[in-house]
Amino acid sequence: MILIVFSIFLLLLILRFLSKTSLIHILVKGFRSFEDRFYVYQSYRVPQFNDHFQENELYLKVSTYLNSLPSLEDSDFPNLFTGSKSNDIVIRLDANQTIHDTFLGARVTWTNEKSEGGDGKRIFVLRFRKNDKKRILRPYLQHILSVADDVEQRKKEIKLHMNLYHPSSENESGRWRSVPFNHPASIDTLVMDADLKNKVKSDLEMFLKSKQYYHRLGRVWKRSYLLYGASGTGKSSFVAAMAKFLCFDVYDIDLSKIRDDSDLKMLLLQTTGRSMIVIEDLDQFLMEKSRAVSSSGILNFMDGIVSCCGEERVMVFTTKGKDQIDQAVLRPGRIDVHIQFPLCDYSIFKSLASSYLGVKEHKLFPQVEEIFQGGGSLSPAEIGEIMIANRNSPTRALKSVITALQSSVAGKLPQGLSESRSVRGGDDSGETGGLFGKDGVHSVKEFRKLYGLLRMGSRRKEESLDLGSAEKEGFPRV
Numbered sequence: 499m500i501l502i503v504f505s506i507f508l509l510l511l512i513l514r515f516l517s518k519t520s521l522i523h524i525l526v527k528g529f530r531s532f533e534d535r536f537y538v539y540q541s542y543r544v545p546q547f548n549d550h551f552q553e554n555e556l557y558l559k560v561s562t563y564l565n566s567l568p569s570l571e572d573s574d575f576p577n578l579f580t581g582s583k584s585n586d587i588v589i590r591l592d593a594n595q596t597i598h599d600t601f602l603g604a605r606v607t608w609t610n611e612k613s614e615g616g617d618g619k620r621i622f623v624l625r626f627r628k629n630d631k632k633r634i635l636r637p638y639l640q641h642i643l644s645v646a647d648d649v650e651q652r653k654k655e656i657k658l659h660m661n662l663y664h665p666s667s668e669n670e671s672g673r674w675r676s677v678p679f680n681h682p683a684s685i686d687t688l689v690m691d692a693d694l695k696n697k698v699k700s701d702l703e704m705f706l707k708s709k710q711y712y713h714r715l716g717r718v719w720k721r722s723y724l725l726y727g728a729s730g731t732g733k734s735s736f737v738a739a740m741a742k743f744l745c746f747d748v749y750d751i752d753l754s755k756i757r758d759d760s761d762l763k764m765l766l767l768q769t770t771g772r773s774m775i776v777i778e779d780l781d782q783f784l785m786e787k788s789r790a791v792s793s794s795g796i797l798n799f800m801d802g803i804v805s806c807c808g809e810e811r812v813m814v815f816t817t818k819g820k821d822q823i824d825q826a827v828l829r830p831g832r833i834d835v836h837i838q839f840p841l842c843d844y845s846i847f848k849s850l851a852s853s854y855l856g857v858k859e860h861k862l863f864p865q866v867e868e869i870f871q872g873g874g875s876l877s878p879a880e881i882g883e884i885m886i887a888n889r890n891s892p893t894r895a896l897k898s899v900i901t902a903l904q905s906s907v908a909g910k911l912p913q914g915l916s917e918s919r920s921v922r923g924g925d926d927s928g929e930t931g932g933l934f935g936k937d938g939v940h941s942v943k944e945f946r947k948l949y950g951l952l953r954m955g956s957r958r959k960e961e962s963l964d965l966g967s968a969e970k971e972g973f974p975r976v
Contacts, residue, residue, distance in 0.1 A: 537627050544622040545613060552767050552807070559646040560622050564591050564608055566649050569598055593620065601638045604630040655679075656741055659749045661756070661765055673768050679748055681738035688732065688739050689849040689878060694837075701835065702743060702812075709810070719809040722800065722832060725816045727839025730879030733816045736839070737776055746812065747773045753783050759795030763804045774812045781817040784824070793824065800832045842878045844870040847899075850878060854885035855892040862896040866903065874903035 546557045570576055570589050577590045591597065596609045606626040613619045626634065658679040685695060705721045712719040723740075725733040741748045749769050756762050769775060783789065784796070799805060800813065815833070817823060827833070842850070844867045851857045881899055888895035 537629075539625050540628040540631050542624040544624065546620045547768070550767065550807075551764055553770060555770075557622060559643055560608070561591070562646040562649050563642045564597055564599075564622075565589070566645065567597065567599060601641060602634050604634050606634075606638065654745065656745065657747045659747060659769075661752055673765050674749070676747075679738075679741065681735075681742070683735040683738040683742070685739045685743050687853075688736060689846055689853060690732075691845075698740075698837075699743070702740065705812070706744070706810075718806045720805070720811040720813065721834050722813040723815070723835045723837065724820070724828065724833045725814065725837050725839060726818065726820050728818060728841060728877055730877030731839035731841065732878055733839055734778070736837075737774070737814055737816070740812065740814070741774050744772075744774070744812065749773055749775045751775065751777050753777065753789070753791055756791055758790055759792055759798070762791050762795055762799055766799060766804055767807055769808065769811070771808055771810045773810075774814060776814045776816075778816045779818070780815045780827075781819065781822050784827070785822060793827075797826060797832070800827070841875045842881050843875075846878060847881060850881055850885060851892075851896070854882060855889060855895055857892045857896075860892065860896060862893070862900065865900060866896065869900065869903040869907060872907055874907045876902060876906055 544557050544560050545554055548554050564570065565588075570591060576595065577592050579588050579590060580586060591610055593610055594612075596607060599606045599608065604626055606624060609623045609625070611621055611623055613621050656679040657676040659674040659676045661673055662675050685699060688695065701721075709719050725736060727733060737748070740746075747770065751762075751765065753762075756765065766775070777783075780796075783791075784793065820828065820836075828836075847866060847870070848858075848863070851860070851863075876899075880902070884898045884902060885895045888898055
């Protein structure tokens with residue numbers, strides 16, 4: 499009897515010891531490895547890119563699915579990142595990591611590996627017992643697609659993709675690198691004419707619903723916008739607002755990091771549907787004498803055969819003006835919508851004062867209006883900076899705006915009365931073009947001196963905000 503009690507007590511001690519150590523885990527792992535030797539396994543590869551160098555949608559779905567599995571926490575060496583909120587911690591699959599899953603009682607294994615070509619591209623390898631193939635393969639893949647769609651719907655996050663490295667690098671997988679796109683601008687926060695806002699919204703909404711219409715016409719389902727105006731007039735904020743309104747990812751193409759015309763085509767092929775493709779400062783690039791991408795390469799990018807490989811895309815090009823751009827670039831079919839972003843006028847100023855200072859009426863408004871009528875002009879960004887720096891005192895902010903506008907008027911006097919030049923000089927004083935263009939010109943010395951005084955008088959550090967504005971005139975359509 500004593501021997502039985504002692505045996506039970508000893509067994510309990512052994513079980514307690516095993517539960518407190520990794521010995522059980524080692525034994526189970528060893529048993530599974532031994533068991534695997536008696537089964538034949540089937541393996542499938544899910545490459546990151548297809549034979550046409552386009553990103554494999556299934557690869558993205560598998561990645562989303564695996565990153566949502568609870569077993570990821572128990573795998574070796576997963577990556578930890580902060581989430582969209584500062585107090586969120588997310589776990590992500592690491593390269594060359596193996597993760598286990600079960601489906602309908604069958605054990606499956608996923609491994610993230612490099613492709614055999616040595617080009618830095620990656621593949622997912624799916625492995626399970628061969629006698630489970632007919633029973634689970636197709637249902638399991640459908641399960642992955644369903645779960646991935648649910649996860650993406652719950653965690654829809656707009657991303658900004660950038661081509662930041664040379665495409666020949668073997669240490670990178672793919673041409674794009676992405677980060678969460680958390681720009682605060684929206685169509686509602688843009689400072690622009692209400693009628694133009696409604697026209698832009700209607701145009702975007704109609705585009706989203708026009709798949710069958712475009713196909714019936716035999717046209718590719720895409721739309722192109724040209725945003726032109728001086729620096730600081732809100733073009734970049736408008737792009738961000740469009741992306742948030744459409745809930746499209748943004749592909750920001752840096753033409754200086756592209757090797758040649760063929761490389762630009764490959765870059766376009768690796769973008770996804772439901773995305774915005776953005777090229778900023780197109781006019782500056784086209785005026786460069788020595789560049790890797792030719793003019794014909796740009797034209798083919800805009801509406802060539804390669805641009806047809808993918809749908810539900812919005813292309814956006816920004817320039818400081820249209821006068822220096824070849825009309826072949828601007829022709830209908832390549833650019834569908836032209837939107838001008840002028841320098842600030844009195845109506846835009848009032849909208850800025852309401853947004854930045856919470857002031858709808860003020861005794862200084864008539865003086866501001868008079869200066870605008872007399873030729874005063876600044877960009878919305880410049881006026882916004884002045885208001886931010888003096889946001890605790892609306893009166894001081896308005897007086898500072900008046901002083902800056904007066905300096906801009908003084909800068910427009912004929913030579914001999916005042917030395918004048920543009921606010922930003924050659925590159926930044928872009929002409930807005932069109933019938934409503936304004937020359938934002940004033941004395942650099944006076945304006946810099948003014949900003950120095952504003953910074954000294956500011957109680958808080960200056961911030962910068964780029965709010966968009968646009969001309970009241972409607973935009974043409976094709």
